[in-house]
Amino acid sequence: MKVPLPPAPGTSKHPCLALVNSIVTLPGEHQVDELSSPENATAWLVMHHLAPEGTGLLEYCQLQLTNLRGDLRGVLESHIEGVAPDPASLDGINRALTAVPSAAPLRYQPNDGLFRVPNHPVTQLVDHAMATITEDAASLLTGPVAHRIAQCASRPCDRFMIRTHSRRQWCSERCGARQRANRAYARKQDKSSAG
Numbered sequence: 001m002k003v004p005l006p007p008a009p010g011t012s013k014h015p016c017l018a019l020v021n022s023i024v025t026l027p028g029e030h031q032v033d034e035l036s037s038p039e040n041a042t043a044w045l046v047m048h049h050l051a052p053e054g055t056g057l058l059e060y061c062q063l064q065l066t067n068l069r070g071d072l073r074g075v076l077e078s079h080i081e082g083v084a085p086d087p088a089s090l091d092g093i094n095r096a097l098t099a100v101p102s103a104a105p106l107r108y109q110p111n112d113g114l115f116r117v118p119n120h121p122v123t124q125l126v127d128h129a130m131a132t133i134t135e136d137a138a139s140l141l142t143g144p145v146a147h148r149i150a151q152c153a154s155r156p157c158d159r160f161m162i163r164t165h166s167r168r169q170w171c172s173e174r175c176g177a178r179q180r181a182n183r184a185y186a187r188k189q190d191k192s193s194a195g
């Protein structure tokens, strides 16, 4: 299922933001996950030009991608809060960042000696996609707009974005309207309880 909101600011330029925003909680605590199955994860990669049409992800690859999403979300959150990231999440990102998709691992068998087995082609594709995503994340987090990375303030939405101006607090018009309505409601409640 596709997230029924327009892309958050910065998402179309940054595959790392597209990945972290592929899961979102909508009002009513209803969660939409675009990577909820190997088929959906495949469609997501193809849609973001991270894998060619006709790719078929395995469950293992889907899990790799959702794990990376969790690591990226964690590191982005700590960046926004200005606290140290979880070392395990940083490791996860670095593993994806430094994976060389074309390298066939070296193996040994007593009868055959040393030999190399090429990775499954789909695994290679996913490794390549994850290297692209983490390269983007690493340069975004250390680049000139790193201080503008933010999370939507209109709960329950928690999408990540790059602020287009310093006071922007929400990822979409819809979230902004909800936030304003919530504030107006809170003010009304305040008044009636005070009076």
Ligand SMILES: [Zn+2]
Binding pocket: 152, 153, 154, 157, 158, 159, 170, 171, 172, 175
């Ligand atoms: Zn939002």
